[in-house]
Amino acid sequence: MHYDVTAANHGLRYDPFKAIVSPRPIGWITALDGQGRVNCSPYSFFNAISDKPHMVAFAGGGMKDARAFVEETGEFTCSFVSWDLRDAMNATSAPLARGESELDFAGLEAAPSHYVKAPRVKAAPAALECKWLQTVPLTSLEGVTNYFLVIGQVVGIYINDDFIADGIVDTGRMHPIMRGGYDQYFQVGSEQMFKMTRPPGGGNFDERRKA
Numbered sequence: 001m002h003y004d005v006t007a008a009n010h011g012l013r014y015d016p017f018k019a020i021v022s023p024r025p026i027g028w029i030t031a032l033d034g035q036g037r038v039n040c041s042p043y044s045f046f047n048a049i050s051d052k053p054h055m056v057a058f059a060g061g062g063m064k065d066a067r068a069f070v071e072e073t074g075e076f077t078c079s080f081v082s083w084d085l086r087d088a089m090n091a092t093s094a095p096l097a098r099g100e101s102e103l104d105f106a107g108l109e110a111a112p113s114h115y116v117k118a119p120r121v122k123a124a125p126a127a128l129e130c131k132w133l134q135t136v137p138l139t140s141l142e143g144v145t146n147y148f149l150v151i152g153q154v155v156g157i158y159i160n161d162d163f164i165a166d167g168i169v170d171t172g173r174m175h176p177i178m179r180g181g182y183d184q185y186f187q188v189g190s191e192q193m194f195k196m197t198r199p200p201g202g203g204n205f206d207e208r209r210k211a
Contacts, residue, residue: 018044019181023188026179027058028089030110031069031076032118033099038110039065040092040102040121042081044179054154056128059138061146065098067135070150074132075116078152079124083175083187088123115156125163125174129156 003010010016018024027046031039043066045059056078060067070076081089091106103110103121111122113129120127130152138147163170172190180186198204 014182016181018179019184022180022184023178023186024180026081026089026177027056028079028081028092028121028124029058029066029070029076030079030103030118030120031066031073033065033069033072035099037069037099038101038103038119039069040106040108041066042089042093046078049151054128054157055133055151056130056154057149057151059147059149061148067148067150070132070152071135073117075118076130076132076152077113077116077118077120077127078130079121079127080174081177082123082125083177085121085123086177086185089177111158113156113158120158125160125176126169127158128154129158131155 001010024044025046027043029039029041029043029046033039041064043058043060047057049055049057058066058078066076088106088108092102092108094102094105096102096105102108103119109122110119113120113127116129116131118129120129133151133153136149136151138145138149159169163174170190172188172193175187175189178186178188
């Protein structure tokens with residue numbers, strides 16, 4: 001099938017966009033407001049956008065607490081969700097009142113960060129500590145949308161030592177989960193991962209870059 005998105009006449013039961021653009025990493029964003037109240041929310045419109053310097057971004061609609069808290073204090077953390085934390089992550093998506101802790105609601109413990117005031121999810125296998133850079137309104141062909149892209153620079157990284165071997169992070173052993181379409185998620189383990197070497201000069205992770 002092939003259809004015009006603007007016509008919205010695909011004939012399917014639901015919009016397939018999120019099912020096609022998947023799996024998507026989940027950014028478990030934690031931020032504090034000026035009063036020290038915590039917000040912890042999962043975002044699947046999330047990804048790394050630069051590695052020199054390290055930068056990440058998440059997007060959402062309207063003035064949600066995550067965006068409001070980040071802009072108010074200028075900091076946030078991004079914890080990563082493992083299979084064992086799937087139910088707790090799902091619980092933190094509940095629409096709680098502003099200032100009510102999603103961490104408490106989901107039975108999660110916070111851990112202090114080293115470089116920002118916002119805590120991370122203690123049980124998460126890894127987390128990024130970020131300073132807010134900017135919030136960009138997303139503009140469509142039809143004009144300004146209700147979505148905003150929140151960009152942060154990573155200033156600190158936490159990794160559970162259990163997932164480090166020979167100086168390499170074993171992502172597969174973390175069993176991260178990722179978002180699919182509808183109510184679907186993906187679980188990734190070492191058995192699903194494979195390696196490929198790029199052509200010389202193509203940007204292999206251990207390749208020396210020429211000045």
